[in-house]
Amino acid sequence: MLIGIDEIEAAARRVAGHVVRTPAVDSPGLSGLLGAPVTAKLELLQRTGSFKARGAVAKLEALTEAERAAGVVAVSGGNHGIALAVMAGALHVKATVVMPRSAPARAVRIAEEAGAAVRVADDMAEAFSLTERLRDEGSTLVHPFDDPVVIAGQGTVGAEFAADAGEITDVLVSVGGGGLISGVAAALHHLRPGVRVWGVETEGAEAMSRALRAGRPVPVELSSIVSTLSAPAVSEITHEHVSTLVEDVLVVQDSEAVRGVLDLAEHAKLWAEPAAGCLLPAARRVVERVGPDARLGLVICGGNAAPADVRDWAQRFGLG
Template structure:
């Protein structure tokens, strides 16, 4: 259970003054491609460019700065899939505090290495964040270290709320703010900071469909744990909302929406291509929501890019997944005559249609095939959905039997 005191605008303003020497003022970028899509101005708050690669340093430093000398001497412990770990490790290094971080098995390697690089001790435990958090609490009991919770603490929420102050300063015309949400620390902090000054601004939280604890919890009126989670967005893979952020989300946040894995992949890819910004899947959740339903965002909108710490190997997979989700990969099966030049003729037609062949294989032995037929499996790169339709139409006009 977290510290359940109230967070005020004055608290967040004090935190902003406190963290200004360790956190950078991240840029607010105009997004012409999203603006064109929605028909209204869309800007991106680039917390992926924050120190340690995400907004987490704000809350971690604010929380740890308030520790007494006796508490600092006992050290701190935290549980995190990566971004909170890096925030705690950097804050601890800056304040001269020993830090131990418990990470779930399978946490991204760059996040682990960065956390160790800031001088923290890293221990892997459990499959999910909740497992790591349980072990961190046990460590707290054994050693007396102070637990730095990722989101269920008023000082954490207060620190994250400084993002909201910057949003209003950098985009005073904003009408809607879209925020990735896991446990709810960032979302609740931004909601407090903005609603206290501009109550008419709409605040929307975005969760991964495979790890969306808030919708059911809000329906129930209290935090309800998920029985399972499945998402690439490790930064928002939280199975139980915190008591502290939950109360604020319930009272101040206008809407929680969910996005699919395909939408997250597409958002990572498009943000990389169009904005030239690297974001992790969790950090792209706001962009995914806007891409899914541009008409929903019919007023000046700010999307928060909450983090950019993505494993390069995962980035490669996400790019491929995002291209598939955007209709830029096409998998086909075709039947062609089993005669010399049959495959070459097919490839000529594909080249003429502007499709790039990534992979090709063919099979002659299948009970469904005629004796004079070969089945060809193709993976193609296209320019998008309309180009895909053009390619398919050309193949059918040429008499090929196409099976998608």
Template structure:
């Protein structure tokens, strides 16, 4: 299995530069900065991987379009990138996807298919077969991983003395890319994954040294709707190679972190994006400057009001 390289990530940075925001580092407190990927045009980091992957589709294949499956943010990202690059897009989402994310995906011109939570991959495969389209998975793809890794390049450039980087973990594409970039540039920086206790399959896998599978309905219990996927063989290979640890946080800690991010930085974070800050606030971490990747801000307004009220 070929792992993504630093060269791949630099190439991705060049490809996506016209279409993504180099997000700033904002001060949370004296020990932590946040990287607010909620400032991307689609409100989440997923735009990086989607634009990189779609930009590499051969011109002769573009008219047949792309297909993606997603719990929400990758759906929006592929729809956005497809519109940007002039390709049709069909997106499959599970029926527990927040309506806010479904509506946003449709707003970019994509067809959206809503299915049961265990059916999204099979329906996407059917659409690929029917249309001859290109499948853009949410994390299990080297071009997607390389695109997400550009976040690591930016952190290292903007905070050269960073000691620890905290990254949300779901399917593992984000942490795979970030860890590859960071460890290639700054081997001594600690990269720590964070996920909800109720969807702690990646932490269990990391502890076991091999993939541990949790039932999809168990993973769906967490309020962090963007962290209900599980790592693939490809993303877990990167995690094993480059990640220092994976920790979990509770549902109450996630809720509190959304409120603290809003209070201290005036940034709107979705529950999935808040898990690294929850770990910073509630877990013992190494000394030195830390960065938490706040991966997205696509939260239902009613839920946000409940959490910060």
């Protein structure tokens, strides 16, 4: 089930002209903060504000005419829904997005403004259930991570990083359902085979780390504030990629992820969301584990955080 470089290169051809080749930049500020050289892949500069545009358009471009005509449906904690709504609108495909009530109001508004019909469920588990029902009623499912075409689309992040970054030894990627890390790990496995890949989750959104302990995907109860990482379970295909290609999945607290948002703003001049902020505390642990020769790559997955939300989180956790 592992994605190969041929699938990632095919996805790159599909997304060409639709997405931005985001820069990979050395960050003196983060290097000083973390005590190791840091190169950041800036997917927060991507269309729709996150890497999700890649997988969404890769899947949309791979659909048959009948699948397009049926309209597409997706479940999302925010970023996948935004990406699918915007990219489907650009390709004149009818889209429905199902989000939990915990999804950022900004994400709901952007999806609606892009022309998608937005359905709101009480929680993420109910959102997945409603999405499956809409699929069974005839809509074409664009799953955020349980789809090899979507994973290959996210893998274009890793292919670009491999081509554009200098010497890196360890790459950190945040994990929700595992689509991004699966694609990035597959690309680096082929293009930078000596590089270690590490996943990062937040407490209360630990679907992948629990799957690794269980040896299979298992349902988890979600309590993290980080809705964009809050998958109720990973998939068989993402579990296989991570268990085969990823060094480890580290879990950090929500407060650490929010502290990471503030540190990214202060030290890297990047406005990121907690799904990216969680990388910084995990990066310190990676440096401790691998030693002083570490050269870090950070996939800054998205920047869709409202200033009011960041302020409220900082106050909640006493971060100032």
